[in-house]
Amino acid sequence: MKLVLATHNQGKVRELTKMLRSPSSIEVISLNAYPDAPEVVEDGKTYMENAAKKASVIAEYTGYLTLADDAGLEVDALNGVPGINSKRWAGEDATDAIRIAKLLQALEGVTDRRARFVAAIAVVHPDSTPEGVLGVCDGHIRHAPVGESGFGYDPVFVPDGYEQTFAELGEEIKNRISHRAKALEQALALL
Numbered sequence: 001m002k003l004v005l006a007t008h009n010q011g012k013v014r015e016l017t018k019m020l021r022s023p024s025s026i027e028v029i030s031l032n033a034y035p036d037a038p039e040v041v042e043d044g045k046t047y048m049e050n051a052a053k054k055a056s057v058i059a060e061y062t063g064y065l066t067l068a069d070d071a072g073l074e075v076d077a078l079n080g081v082p083g084i085n086s087k088r089w090a091g092e093d094a095t096d097a098i099r100i101a102k103l104l105q106a107l108e109g110v111t112d113r114r115a116r117f118v119a120a121i122a123v124v125h126p127d128s129t130p131e132g133v134l135g136v137c138d139g140h141i142r143h144a145p146v147g148e149s150g151f152g153y154d155p156v157f158v159p160d161g162y163e164q165t166f167a168e169l170g171e172e173i174k175n176r177i178s179h180r181a182k183a184l185e186q187a188l189a190l191l
Contacts, residue, residue, distance in 0.1 A: 003191065004029045006040070006058035006068035011151030012180075016067070019175050019184050026191065029064065037061050047072060047084060047120035052130035055122040063126050067187065071119035071179060073153045075103070075141060077110045086153070100145050100156055113141040117157065117179035123190040131190045135183030150174060 003026050005016050017028045031037055040057045044050040047070040054068035072086035082089035082103070090102040107113060116139065122132040138160045145155035147167025154166035159177055166174045175181050 001025055001191070002027045002029055002064045004031065004034075004058055004062050004064045004066045006031055006054040006066050008032065009151075012069065015171070015175060015178075015180060016069075016184065018171065019181060029062075031058065034058075034062060042070065044070075045084070047118055048122065048132050048134065050084070051120040051122035052124070052132055055124040055130050059124040059126045059128075065126075065191070066124050067121060067191075068124075069119055069121045069180060069183065071117060073103075073157065074116050074118060075107070076114040077112050078106055081106075096152055096155075097145075100153060103141065103153065103156065104143070104145075107141060115139060115141050115157065117153075119179040119183040121180075121183040121187040123187055133183050133186035133190070135179045135181065135186065137177060137179040137182065 005013055005028060007013060008031055013030050020026050020028050038057055038061060040054045042050040044053055050070035051068045055066045058068065059066035072083045074080040074083050090099045117137045119135045120132055122130040124130045139158050142156045142158055142165060147155050147165045149170045150167045157166050158164065159166065162169060
């Protein structure tokens with residue numbers, strides 16, 4: 001079975017591909033294999049709306065089963081911000097380092113740094129209705145970035161039950177406990 005990942009984010013492609021390796025009957029195809037694929041505007045009000053929209057558009061374009069995700073970091077002290085706008089919160093062209101700096105500045109002096117990563121995954125067969133699942137990973141935000149692995153807010157997010165950030169824990173552990181891993185575990189039943 002062929003499965004298209006509806007993302008250009010190479011960090012997500014790497015993560016999802018590694019997590020999907022166990023069912024050997026799935027051939028993972030990156031959206032990079034479709035350079036003329038339409039750009040999907042993430043204008044939904046929820047993670048699931050964005051994931052379903054991306055999966056539907058790309059499934060229709062490629063003609064293959066498609067998986068898309070949308071994820072974000074929700075910080076309690078910031079009333080859930082950056083949330084659904086996690087990637088764009090610091091500006092459209094912001095780097096991970098700029099996003100992290102903005103987050104740490106917003107949390108300066110804040111002691112309750114509880115947060116969670118949330119991921120929605122939608123799976124769509126061409127010409128069908130999207131099916132989706134949610135995964136959540138609770139934790140807290142460190143005062144400074146640590147670690148070299150991962151992407152996004154990984155260097156400042158410490159998952160519950162651990163003392164290291166996602167960026168310190170490395171891909172193997174992150175790919176077992178993350179929000180995306182939890183959602184993907186459920187999504188495998190949809191495949």
